Amino acid sequence: MNLIFRLIRVLILSLVRSRLDPLDPSVLHFRAWPFDLDINVHMTNSRYFALMDLGR
DSSP, X not given: OHHHHHHHHHHHHHHHSOXXXXXXXXXXXXXXXXXXXXXXXXXXXXXXXXXXXXXX
């Protein structure tokens, strides 16, 4: 469920920020929150790739 909130945040920020040229880099910053981690305090591969999908 928390990925939906992050997706909404990315969509809103894309509307607010200025347009990029096709060759300009796009940078997104994400933080790993405690509910993104497993019991060993590691981010799982599935959560990592889900966050990377938000940046596509």
